[in-house]
Amino acid sequence: MPTNRAAWVKTRQSPTMVIESAPYTLPDANELVIRARAVAVNPADVGIQAKGVLLTTDEQYPAILGCDVAGEVVEVHPSLSDLFREGDRVIGQTTPLATKDGVYCYSSFQEYVVLKMPSVAKIPGGQRFEDATVLPLGFNTAASCLFAAECLGLRTPPTQRPTPAQETRDAHGQGGKEVLLVWGASSSVGSCGVQLARLAGYEVIATASARNHDMVKQRLSATACFDQSDPALVDKVVNSLQGKHLVGVYDAISTDATLAPVCEILDRAPGARKLVAAVMPGCEAKSSKGVRITTNFVTTFVDSGLARALWTWLEETLQDGGFKCMPPAEVVGHGLEHVQEAVDLLAKGVSAKKLVVTI
Ligand SMILES: NC(=O)c1ccc[n+]([C@@H]2O[C@H](COP(=O)([O-])OP(=O)(O)OC[C@H]3O[C@@H](n4cnc5c(N)ncnc54)[C@H](OP(=O)(O)O)[C@@H]3O)[C@@H](O)[C@H]2O)c1
Structure with missing residues (x-):
């Protein structure tokens, strides 16, 4: 089983994420695991870390944040074997508000992320992970x-x-x-x-x-x-x-x-x-x-058939260039060590760009 590392927020409103090992989580039905290659930061990450919103109790920490990820599929639950295979390049919306057995496996600021249907789409071969990761939560x-x-x-x-x-x-x-x-x-x-x-x-x-x-x-x-x-x-x-x-x-x-x-x-x-x-x-x-x-x-x-239909449509529309990866990505750095820098930059405000970290 691969070893995993994550950017941890150790305590509520801690201003500095700590890069440490994290559990690797197996996929359940309708889930797959990806090796993250690029993540984007969002106002929710700023709000949770700086203001202590959404994850409001001490028991919810240490936590892992992050709502957007792009990467390569490493493990597919048999329930999804018709749709995905190892090596597929995908984007997915993640959520730091959900855990499995107390593990923040659905958050993106880590090397191995569990993605849950329906918010997953394959991306074209030529599309860069850092560009595609701007989309999932916005979409x-x-x-x-x-x-x-x-x-x-x-x-x-x-x-x-x-x-x-x-x-x-x-x-x-x-x-x-x-x-x-x-x-x-x-x-x-x-x-x-x-x-x-x-x-x-x-x-x-x-x-x-x-x-x-x-x-x-x-x-x-x-x-x-x-x-x-x-x-x-x-x-x-x-x-x-x-x-x-x-x-x-x-x-x-x-x-x-x-x-x-x-x-x-x-x-x-x-x-x-x-x-x-x-x-x-x-x-x-x-x-x-x-x-x-x-x-x-x-x-x-997200739980409706409408979301599944639209993510399928997104996958097709990305293939023919009909849906653009906007706003453009600005890569802050490479490695989980740069996620904190990206979150701090977003807290100061951005205009027409998405701050991204490659992993
Ligand atoms: N409901 C949900 O599920 C959900 C999910 C994600 C985000 N959100 C919320 O949605 C909001 C936007 O998130 P985001 O990630 O899209 O933010 P963002 O890209 O970081 O927001 C920056 C942009 O906001 C624009 N802006 C700021 N104030 C404006 C105003 N008064 N009028 C028009 N444009 C303005 C700026 O435009 P200019 O530079 O052109 O002025 C800038 O390009 C946040 O409050 C976030 O918390 C909600």
Whole structure:
């Protein structure tokens, strides 16, 4: 059995991860084990370590964090032998909130990680692990917010991808009258949301800092992008929606500063569906102007057939280049020793990039 090493948070709010040996865990039904090759850091890692949220009791430590991983399959439970084999290159969403027999085997900041279906997809041979690892948590968050019935309940991308000509027609012609506003499109969860909505056939308008508008429009294919710091933002967004149907808002930031203008836009845009999918727990209580705010925390998305279908679709769409690894990865260093550095950098804030460590 391989020996494993992990970046441990030894006690609640300990500011320094310690690299030490960790148990190697065998896969159960619907699980596989991978040798991690790249991990990405997320606001949840910062929140757990610095603020002590989510893992709130002393008994939950020592803990291993990490929600995104890419690597090579080393062991497949027989229940998945039709889908995966040793050596496959995959990405997966992990969670530091789950353990098996008290072991943090489902967290990504370690050399051997247990991945659980459905949040696993094979990646193309030529795709770098450090690029692909930016996707898993962002994908699950955006997909649940956009497609789960408890959130926006939008139609999902077709399994047959449209031709470029159809895409242009859908965005600007008849189909383009259905518009989704993605607030915070340059973030990780926002970048996935823009791509998913576009591939599902919606026109997307977005917000981001001006320096990221080219990325949001050219790489993610939003039709328009507005600067969230523009005092005339609400007027400009409402004007841009003339003759179109706003099907809701995906607020990838979900603070008071974003939800207030989001509710105002939904109130003022003629015929808009007054519905917001938000990404922070408790946002439901922040609704105003008759708008309903939902969050993906109320969905059963990951356990549903919808998640499996979308991860299968992601695998196919990565193969043909239809889904991009965005925002771009910035590699902080090589080795688990660099995970703390990446988490500390993320705590200071990033713009349109995902901090990654290769393992
Ligand atoms: N619900 C869930 O399941 C779930 C899962 C993952 C993350 N989250 C939460 O989702 C949020 C985003 O996570 P992330 O990993 O995507 O973050 P991130 O990529 O680290 O966020 C950085 C980005 O946020 C954008 N941003 C910040 N304030 C903004 C504002 N007022 N308006 C528009 N854009 C703004 C910045 O855009 P510019 O640089 O262009 O200004 C920057 O590109 C976090 O609060 C996180 O905790 C929730």
